[in-house]
Structures are given as C-alpha cells and as structure tokens.
Amino acid sequence: xQLLEQSPQFLSIQEGENLTVYCNSSxxxxxxxxxxxxxxxGPVLLVTVVTGGEVKKLKRLTFxxxxxRKDSSLHIxxxxxxxxGLYLCAGAGGGTxxxxxxxxQGTILTVHP
Amino acid sequence: NAGVTQTPKFRVLKTxxxxxxxxxxxxxxxxxYWYRQDPGMxxxxxxxxxxxxxxxxxxVPDGYNVSRLKKQNFLLGLESxxxxxxxxxxxxxxxxxxxxxxQYFGPGTRLTVT
Numbered sequence: 684x685q686l687l688e689q690s691p692q693f694l695s696i697q698e699g700e701n702l703t704v705y706c707n708s709s710x711x712x713x714x715x716x717x718x719x720x721x722x723x724x725g726p727v728l729l730v731t732v733v734t735g736g737e738v739k740k741l742k743r744l745t746f747x748x749x750x751x752r753k754d755s756s757l758h759i760x761x762x763x764x765x766x767x768g769l770y771l772c773a774g775a776g777g778g779t780x781x782x783x784x785x786x787x788q789g790t791i792l793t794v795h796p
Numbered sequence: 797n798a799g800v801t802q803t804p805k806f807r808v809l810k811t812x813x814x815x816x817x818x819x820x821x822x823x824x825x826x827x828x829y830w831y832r833q834d835p836g837m838x839x840x841x842x843x844x845x846x847x848x849x850x851x852x853x854x855x856v857p858d859g860y861n862v863s864r865l866k867k868q869n870f871l872l873g874l875e876s877x878x879x880x881x882x883x884x885x886x887x888x889x890x891x892x893x894x895x896x897x898x899q900y901f902g903p904g905t906r907l908t909v910t
Binding site: 689692773786787 | 800827829831836837838839840841844846854886888890892894895896897898899900901902903904
C-alpha cells in the first residue's frame with residue numbers, strides 16, 4: 684500500500700507570511716498532484732509534477748517534486764486570506780495502481796488578516 | 797458544460813435504510829471514482845471504474861456497491877446504511893495522458909446516518 688504523509692496537518696498564519704507544506708512517502712510515484720479544497724466544495728487541481736527535481740510556479744505558489752519522486756512540497760509566498768483552505772497532495776503510481784491516486788491526509792491552512 | 801455533477805447534495809438516512817448516489821459527467825472521461833472524505837483522513841477510494849460496464853474495489857469498498865451502465869454515469873449504492881458511513885462523498889473523473897493525471901471532482905454529497 685502506498686502512503687502519503689502530509690505535514691503539518693494544521694497551519695495558522697498571518698497574511699503576508701510564507702509557508703511550506705510537505706508531502707512524503709517511502710514509495711516512488713510516477714507523478715504527484717496538489718489540490719485545493721474550499722469548504723462545501725470538491726478539490727480543485729492546482730498542479731501536476733512529473734519529473735524528479737521538477738519545480739513549477741503558479742503565481743505565489745511554488746511546487747517541487749523530489750529527485751527520487753518520493754516527496755513533494757508546496758511553498759506559498761506572502762500568503763493571502765484567499766489562500767485559506769484544505770491542501771491535498773496525491774500520488775499516481777504505475778503498474779497495478781494505474782488510474783488510481785493515493786491522497787495525503789491534507790493540510791488545513793488558515794490565513795488571518 | 798457542467799463537468800461533474802452529483803445528486804443529492806444532502807441526505808439523512810436511518811440505520812438500515814438504502815440509497816443510491818448518482819454521479820454524472822459530460823467530459824467523456826473513461827475513469828470514474830467514488831471517494832469518501834472524513835476529518836483527518838483525506839480522501840479514501842471506495843470503488844472506481846475504468847470504463848463503461850467495469851467496476852473495481854478501492855481502499856474501503858465494504859458496505860457499498862457501484863454500477864457503470866453508461867459511460868457518463870457512475871452510481872454508488874448503500875444497501876443497509878450504518879452510522880460509520882456518515883461522511884462526505886465525492887465523485888471524480890480522471891483525464892490521463894502519459895504520466896499526467898487530472899482529476900475533476902463533483903461538489904460532494906453530505907450523508908448522515910442516524
């Protein structure tokens with residue numbers, strides 16, 4: 684069974700601060716996705732990283748895939764109240780796991796004005 | 797273009813009752829999934845389908861059944877609801893190309909079993 688450990692589980696910061704969320708596993712993933720979920724809605728895909736060592740930027744969000752494709756991080760610069768939500772990482776494996784994603788437990792981010 | 801829709805949005809059941817959750821998609825994706833989301837446990841896969849007429853068990857399939865008679869619809873059934881099935885249920889579809897997975901979620905169904 685592939686497991687993804689997300690940390691921290693809760694994050695409460697002031698507007699303007701920086702933060703990093705981590706997603707770690709002992710398994711190798713062929714790709715890793717990050718999703719953001721707002722209360723009462725379904726998760727929405729933010730980014731997919733595929734290559735080991737890959738870095739992708741989405742405005743103030745920076746996503747990194749570890750060299751060994753076992754871990755990933757999400758860094759937010761100068762957080763805003765609109766960044767508040769649940770952040771989920773999900774890994775895709777090959778072989779018998781094709782077509783399925785393994786989700787981390789999620790990080791609840793609260794940005795205070 | 798509605799994407800992924802789910803009905804109903806809310807439901808309260810008594811222990812032992814049955815119900816069916818309907819998921820519909822208009823994106824022509826082959827893969828469809830049912831997840832449940834509980835506090836602190838992320839999303840757990842119940843059942844999934846890789847195409848019309850196919851279904852497969854996920855991580856937590858017990859107490860649930862599914863059917864995919866049409867490509868655009870994926871039904872999740874609870875034959876005899878239990879309080880442990882109180883949760884938020886999400887349907888999703890996936891577009892897969894090479895190693896890229898793009899999963900699209902419905903708005904969710906909040907189910908309470910008393």
